[in-house]
Amino acid sequence: MTGWHLDDDLLRRYAERTDSLAEGASAEQHLLSCGPCRARVNAAAGVIDVAAVWTRTQDTVEVPRPSVLERVLRVAGLPAHEARLVAVASAFRGAWLAGVATVLAFAGVAAAFGHARGMWLFLAVAPIVPCLVVASSYDPWLDVAFEPELVTPYPALRLVLLRTIAVLALALPLVLLFGLVVPGAAAFAWLLPATGFVAVVLAASTWVSPLRSACAVSAAWLAVIWLLAARSDAPEAVLQARAQAGFLILAAASFMIFLIRRRRLRQLRPWG
Amino acid sequence: MDSRRSDEQLLLAVAERDMGAFRALYERHAGWLAIRLARRCNDRDLVADAIQDTFVAVWQRPQGFRGDGDIAAWLWGIAIRRLVSRLRTPGGVAAVLGSAESAPAAEDQVLLSVEYGDIGQALARLSPEMRAVIQAVVLDGLTAREAAQLLHVPLSSVKTRLYRAKAHLRAALAEGSS
Numbered sequence: 001m002t003g004w005h006l007d008d009d010l011l012r013r014y015a016e017r018t019d020s021l022a023e024g025a026s027a028e029q030h031l032l033s034c035g036p037c038r039a040r041v042n043a044a045a046g047v048i049d050v051a052a053v054w055t056r057t058q059d060t061v062e063v064p065r066p067s068v069l070e071r072v073l074r075v076a077g078l079p080a081h082e083a084r085l086v087a088v089a090s091a092f093r094g095a096w097l098a099g100v101a102t103v104l105a106f107a108g109v110a111a112a113f114g115h116a117r118g119m120w121l122f123l124a125v126a127p128i129v130p131c132l133v134v135a136s137s138y139d140p141w142l143d144v145a146f147e148p149e150l151v152t153p154y155p156a157l158r159l160v161l162l163r164t165i166a167v168l169a170l171a172l173p174l175v176l177l178f179g180l181v182v183p184g185a186a187a188f189a190w191l192l193p194a195t196g197f198v199a200v201v202l203a204a205s206t207w208v209s210p211l212r213s214a215c216a217v218s219a220a221w222l223a224v225i226w227l228l229a230a231r232s233d234a235p236e237a238v239l240q241a242r243a244q245a246g247f248l249i250l251a252a253a254s255f256m257i258f259l260i261r262r263r264r265l266r267q268l269r270p271w272g
Numbered sequence: 273m274d275s276r277r278s279d280e281q282l283l284l285a286v287a288e289r290d291m292g293a294f295r296a297l298y299e300r301h302a303g304w305l306a307i308r309l310a311r312r313c314n315d316r317d318l319v320a321d322a323i324q325d326t327f328v329a330v331w332q333r334p335q336g337f338r339g340d341g342d343i344a345a346w347l348w349g350i351a352i353r354r355l356v357s358r359l360r361t362p363g364g365v366a367a368v369l370g371s372a373e374s375a376p377a378a379e380d381q382v383l384l385s386v387e388y389g390d391i392g393q394a395l396a397r398l399s400p401e402m403r404a405v406i407q408a409v410v411l412d413g414l415t416a417r418e419a420a421q422l423l424h425v426p427l428s429s430v431k432t433r434l435y436r437a438k439a440h441l442r443a444a445l446a447e448g449s450s
Contacts, residue, residue: 014307015307017310017311020395020396021395021396021398021403021406021407022395022396024311024407025407025411028308028411029411031304031308031344032342032344032345032348033342033344033345035279035300035344038300038301038303038304038344039300041303041304041307042299042300042302042303042304043303044303044307046303046306046307047306047307047310047316047319048302048306048310048316048319048320048323049320050299050302050303050306052320053302053306053320053323053324054295054298054299054302056324057298057323057324057327057328057331058291058295060324060328061294061327061328061331061332
């Protein structure tokens, strides 16, 4: 630090912008390294409302940074408030994802090594994972943002569909990934049943709570698999073209019902 | 006590998420940064936004300061670039460099020539456009591209004006010394 400091006159002209370029430049160079002179400039008439900007700055830094998923959704073109609504779904919690991945991993490994019985296990688990995940993404019982959502004038249909799409975008690759270790056509045969079940859960949630309908659908599916497995050793039954077409019709019909009854979604929100 | 802590100590505390230190750092630097930014951009709201962006960036990445040089200079580097990136968004219009549009008073002229000699006078004779470019590129250390955004002129204009300003200064100084 040199002994030279801004004199009061130059300081005043600097703040008022009546100085010359050379004066301004040397004043600015000096200010970068001289705390006392900076304090004197701060004391001069401010050009902005420093206190107000502080409040804004503090507000900004105290808001938690959006999660990775939320930022991805924003990049995908969703407005910030919708990204927050979608990302808050409980299905996106780390614990939930880890649980789903573990179940799938067991089923996939069993199918890869356990031949017919493992294959049954995979066929039993893979199709119901998406509908359980979807149901948990908007079931009031699991929804941490349920109360804010209840009082927000936001279309329930849009919220449910957005979350369904986001959740499926996350869950399907997981199931597909574990499906890769499963030999034969079974690796992809679960896709249509899974789609059908998701649609059924969406439609059923206009009557009962989503989680209950997902549990009911899962139980029914497990029972069917159990019966099929007891009767024959060939998992191919679910893979037949006729069965697959049935699931497709189930999916389409359920989705139609869901769309027709969509207005019931909001009234049914306080369920659970 | 915050007033006794150095900028470096405050910044270390900010890295530890100390809101009090962050506030102290803000109060120490927001004022002069805003005054200096306002000399580049007449829009006070944009200056306020740039100050906010600057300190949000400091809070998020206090480790961006490598420990070399003054924290004030580091902050200025962030602030001017935040201002430039605010200008990049549509609607951000900068009217730049109102300084000394009016002719300086006679006694200021004398003072200036005493204090800064030939270079000061040579600079004073530059056109406002050339001074703006000199200020952005030479004094603020911006790249030609950033200067073009700040001044709202094409990149090529920044380059030609800078070239002409340098030639002008060189000629003026050579003339003065001979």
